[in-house]
Amino acid sequence: MEQPKDPSVSGRGAQSAAVSTRFGLATREADGDWRDHMEALDGPPVKLRTTVTEERPRTILTFNQSPDIGFDRSINAYRGCEHGCVYCFARPTHAYHDLSPGLDFETKLFAKPDAAEILRATLAKPKYRPRPIAMGTNTDPYQPIEDRYRITRSVLEVCLDARHPVTITTKSDRVLRDLDILKVMAERHLVAVAISVTSLDARLSGKLEPRAVSPLKRLAALGKLSEADIPTHCMISPVIPAITDEYMEDIVSRAAALRVDSVGWIPLRLPHEVAPLFREWLSVHYPERGDKVMSIVRSIRGGKDNDPNFHTRFKPSGVWADLFRARFALACKRAGLGKAKFALDCTQFRRPAMGGQLRLL
Template identity: 50%
Template sequence: MDDSFIPARAIKGRGAASNPEGRFETIRHHTEDDGWQSTLLDEAAPRPRTCVTEERARSVITSNDSPDIAFEQALNPFRGCEHGCVYCFARPSHSYLNLSPGLDFETKLRAKTNLAEVLRIELAKPHYVPKPINIGSNTDPYQPIEKKWRLTRAALEVLSECHHPCTIVTKNALVERDIDLLVAMAREKLVQVFVSVNSLDNHLAAKLEPRACAPHRRLKAVAALAEAGVPVGVLVAPIIPALNDMYMEAVLERAHEAGARCAGYTVLRLPWELKQLFREWLTLHAPDRAAHVMSLVQQMNGGRDYDSNFATRMRGHGVFAELLRKRFEIACRRHGFGRARELQLDISRFVPPRKPSPQGELF
């Protein structure tokens, strides 16, 4: 760690503690304490509020050709995520909005309010080829603001109506709200849900993932989905060496007991501005092990904070990465887990939505 680095103060309920400029900004701001305002600085600053802006999307289905990602299509109802996970690899995407990957990412959110309408249009295109759509590839589709906006449910209603397959990744028990839709889709092999659980420590989770459900609550969601007949898996992600890797086996055991039947994992990824934000978090919340954590992270990334190589970015490489891989495989064999996204979803049932007609629907 850089000894000259002085972080901001931790903010209860938020993962980031600062708002650094995005990589595309040309102006940099720096706060310096000259001693004159020490009394004011000691006072508790107001907590940043969540602000949601409506966005009229031009398209909602994105394509992906990364060789290390299992799905080719994705859909994200929101930009930014109120969960505030400090490790989120999607934080740097907020820079494209001229917003900070720090606090802005978890407080200044965008909701694609016309998502269902645009989704129908895209699915109705003459040359559209159905492939499973992953919901939540970038930001969590069941983050707290979904309670009000219900955009994820709107997307599921369209996909269910068209018999279009999808996968869902979330760390919020709000997914239970849509069990009625998920059960109906599961009967036709149209859906698979993955719940992310990377530790069993509520205190750690409250700092790493401040507005996500507690780990035990996510496991209850796994149990509820499995009991309802919805195929569900667990993702131990991300694994952060010397911080939460010790929970891997216990998470897999508890998830299997809850009804998960496939599992996957990824290691911590620190692209772009995320390097600074995660180092800041370590200095604030785990100063005694910050240097050790970053040393192991760098060992898995060829001596750097992050290596974007498709072949290794999800699992890392080197001695520690190999140890994680072996531990995961042994635990999966012990509990009989299949690989993540092993279920074959059915694309043959797809029926394109009818195009809107100015005459309305007669039949």
């Protein structure tokens, strides 16, 4: 018997373009011209291709005063992310540029090749004062196009030269390609690395985050970082009720076996256009439990799809939230793992050498 055709968009997390109207951007209505009949005229659309546009920004550090996060500055070498995680809270940022938070976010990417030199010039300014720079806060610094651009590596080289502390968050084992730099930085208490593990099911990951490496490869990367004495953190993020929460205890156990320093969890967040994209994803991959998933999500977010407010957006409430907290706390207690306590050292900072030259020592 012929198998039913998979209705999902092959190899992508989002299932549609999900055009944003938040900023009053123009939306096109069907008027009967050739564009409304493209598929009939030209056949089915070709496979989606990833494109990269190079940007030349004037600044590279982004500062924030949020009371909810533990850093006040960050670097994002890329915009958009080919990993295609359907739940990614950064998707709405593409709407600022008249692009879709859906498929455009994972196919129309932007790279900042001059990031390292801009950072060098910033750190060299007399008034600059160091505090840890967070990398991977908006889009993944080790997504596939890092193979080509190596921007993340060049930024790390500048930070090592300046003795500037850095935190890295990724869901890719490409971070191991910079192990040589990370080892030296770790010896000087200048780096900590977090890798997010969403589930332990490769097939589920292939639907949730289609172009990210498998969960087992991420765990293996955590183990190799730990063996290299690099401070490591396993982030179970996001925890999706009735989809991924069943893996919470096993991830904690495996992380402990790999001797990671700490583990944490973050519940699913669905800001702006992410909510309808996620609902659409549920309708394609889990139609039988979509209502249950969203019911639990709303129950931990005060009856809404998302809570955007400071102080509460990372702190879900209600019975289900309490249950997840209790399960996580018990798993950590059994595994002997605690909260992240990475004491990165800002006292070694020295203004970087200019002219593109790195110090030998």
